[in-house]
Amino acid sequence: DTAVSQTPKYLVTQMGNDKSIKCEQNLGHDTMYWYKQDSKKFLKIMFSYNNKELIINETVPNRFSPxxxxxxxxxxxxxxxxxxxxxxxxxxxxxxxxxxxxxFFGPGTRLTVL
Amino acid sequence: AQSVTQLDSQVPVFEEAPVELRCNYSSSVSVYLFWYVQYPNQGLQLLLKYLSGSTLVKGINGFEAEFNKSQTSFHLRKPSVHISDTAEYFCAVSDQAGFQKLVFGTGTRLLVSP
Structure with a gap:
């Protein structure tokens, strides 16, 4: 029933590791986004895809690959x-x-890097 | 480029009192304006948006906002708040041309106490 779902909800990992976060929407939408919210609650767009095509790619380190x-x-x-x-x-x-x-936003994935 | 300023990082208010959350924006192009709410440990959801026409916009949960072009403001108001309105409120803008790319303010935490 959840419109936009993300897994996992929490992710705790060590520096240097590689990890993935998954997102699925069942709304039939064409466009999807990734945002990063920092510890001060500031929300910034990272990427946007429209029909599987990358349309927005902000100044994000190339360690991040959607x-x-x-x-x-x-x-x-x-x-x-x-x-x-x-x-x-x-x-x-x-x-x-x-x-x-x-x-329409998912519930978020809290990533903690130790 | 656009920017959004939410001057109040936190607004404490008593239940049933009125509240105004301030939002000012800067843009060299025409923008659409949005207010989103984030309840604790949840994703964001749209409260209301201004696209064109009447400058007073009504949203969900009894909220309304007024667009003031000369002052480049889009303040959010509610005549009587409930405990359940305790949340983080984000003002955002999107350039009217091109793809949707929301630029968010830093958020205002509304704290409603009995």
Whole structure:
């Protein structure tokens, strides 16, 4: 029933490891997003995909690699994790890439890098 | 480029009192304006948005916001708050041209006490 779901909800790992976060939406939307929310609650877009095509790629280290196997899924893989990667990562979706749309957010994945 | 300023990081208020959460934005192009709410340990959900037309916009849960172009503001108001309104509130803008790319403010924590 969940519109936008993310797994895992919590992720605790050591520096230098590689990890992935998965996101799925069952809303039939064409566009999906990844956001990073830091410890001060500041929310910043990282990537956006429209119909499996990358359309927004902010200044994110290339250790972060998004992958969209189909338009209902957008995964985030992070290589060589660093302490500064600790944050809450949110996935979101919208009907299409038009700027006036509402975005629907997942519950977030709290990543802690030790 | 756009930027959003939410001057109040935290707003304490008593139950049934009115509240205003302030949002100012800066942009060289026309933007759409949004307010999102984040309840504890959840993702964001849309409260309301301004696209065009009447400058007073009504949203869910009794919230409303007024767009003021000359002051580049989009303040959020509620005439009588409930304990359940305790949450983080984010103002965001999106360029009217191109893809949706939300730029968020730093958030205002609304703390409602009995």
């Amino acid at each position: 992958k969209s196997p189909d338009k209902a899924h957008l995964n985030l893989h992070i290589n060589s994790l660093e302490l500064g990667d600790s944050a809450v990562y949110f996935c979101a979706s919208s009907p299409d890439r038009d700027p006036y749309n509402e975005q």
